[in-house]
Amino acid sequence: MPAWMAFGLRWRAWPVAPHRGRQWRALARAVAAGLGLACSALAPATPLAASDAAQLGALDCAAVSAGDVREVLSRHPAPRVIALQGSVPIVTMEPFAEFLVGMGYPDERVRDPVDGRRSYSSFVDSRRVVGEVAWHYEQDGVMPILIGHSQGGMIVIKVLHDLAGNGGAAIPVWGPGRPEPEPRTVIVDPRDGAERPVVGLKLDFAAALATGSLPRLLLGQWGILPLLREVPDSVAEFTGFAIPWDPIAGTGPEPSGFRATGSARVRNVVLPGDYSHIGLPAVAHLAAQPETRAWIDAWRPGSATPQPRGVDIGNLQHAADLWYSLKRHWCLGAKALAGAAGQQASRR
Secondary structure, rough: OHHOOOOOOOOOOOOOOOOOHHHHHHHHHHHHHHHHHHHHHHOOOOOOOOOHHHHHHHHOOOOOOOOHHHHHHOOOOOOEEEOOOOOOOOOOHHHHHHHHHHOOOOHHHHHOOOOOOOOOOOOOHHHHHHHHHHHHHHHOOOOEEEEEEEEHHHHHHOOOOOOOOOOOOOOOOOOOOOOOOOOOOOOEOOOOEEEOOOOOOOEEEEEEEEEOOHHHHHOOOOHHHOOOOEEEEOOOOEEEOOOOOOOOOOOOOOOOEEEEEEOOOEEEEEEEOOOOOOOOOOOHHHHOOOOHHHHOOOOOOOOOOOOOOOOOOOHHHHHHHHHHHHHHHHHHHHHHHHHHHHHHHHOO
16 A cells, blocks of 8 residues: 555654665656756746736625626636545535535636546545645645545644644655655745745645544544644634534534634634534535525625525535635635736846
């Protein structure tokens, strides 16, 4: 079994190739990677056309409408969404990804670039996920967004701690679908051309749905328990969702929330008690119904608009909350990338 598939919760460093043959191959890859890095550092970002720049600049990222998504954001890079499913294989994040696409998110950005699936396994080493996050950011110029359900949320938390350096070792860049990591632990930041270590990169947004302590105990994942509720500074914003009296997550009437260890902005959302742990990803119907789609598009934090009647509103609360966050960070990321491109153009 490849090392990255070994599902352990103890921190460990990736081994350096011990054999001479591997060392020569690593050297060859390093030369090729170095040439690629140099080219990417020298290749300037393309500034936006004046009309596109004006439209993007006029957007209020805290109030992105359906029209803004369709007419403005759709022309700009969207963050790759890595939706990590839980431990039960038949409960995937496919319906959640279908919901995002139905709301206007680019389909390609919710799919695994290797096999085209819209749901990622949570039986994966978090350090590999970190390496792929770094690879995607270097390629796209916008930071991926991680959303995990149940055990998938645990992987999200582990990724955040890995990025924060809590694993203690450098982490290599890892291209999607590659059998081994690349022989480098730095990327070229696509926004300013500076070299940056993978450890220390910062996500813009991440979320965990119904990630509890009880399954960690039952599955022998004890190593993560002291860190499970702690959100380090490796993410700007984090939202945790929980259901009261969730027998799978092991919550009581007042679920334990996530807490920031530093400057991360952490929100804890307690969902209605009639929501189902395994049913949380099932939100595709909300984008298909005009009534719920319009309500979700208009939703803002603290909104008191009455929920639609006469249609299926199951899972409406977290679907609206996550769509709002995704739109906002899509907008913020596009503005940051456009600003960086403009600065590069002005220096030439």
